[in-house]
Amino acid sequence: MTGNSIEQIPVHDLCSNPMKQSCQMKSDLVAAQQQAADAYARAVTDLARQISVASRREYELLNQVAEMARKRSEQAHTDLENHIAIHGCDPV
Ligand SMILES: [Zn+2]
Numbered sequence: 001m002t003g004n005s006i007e008q009i010p011v012h013d014l015c016s017n018p019m020k021q022s023c024q025m026k027s028d029l030v031a032a033q034q035q036a037a038d039a040y041a042r043a044v045t046d047l048a049r050q051i052s053v054a055s056r057r058e059y060e061l062l063n064q065v066a067e068m069a070r071k072r073s074e075q076a077h078t079d080l081e082n083h084i085a086i087h088g089c090d091p092v
Pocket of ligand 1: 023024025026083084087088089
């Protein structure tokens, strides 16, 4: 009886309470999606800024970075949609 057992409740259990608007897992997924979208936006900006000065190799590298960021952003979006579909929390 140390009183700290609440910290051992998995996120998903907290998530399944009837107050669906306070889904911690969804908040985390939304944050992850925003981060990934920001990273993609930065990569595209970088690519656009460097395109006139970069060598072909540098350009290809930047292009790869942007492409990876785009995929990560799409994956984050899919993860969020899957969570909402499975868990049934509000899609906001
Ligand atoms: Zn949820």
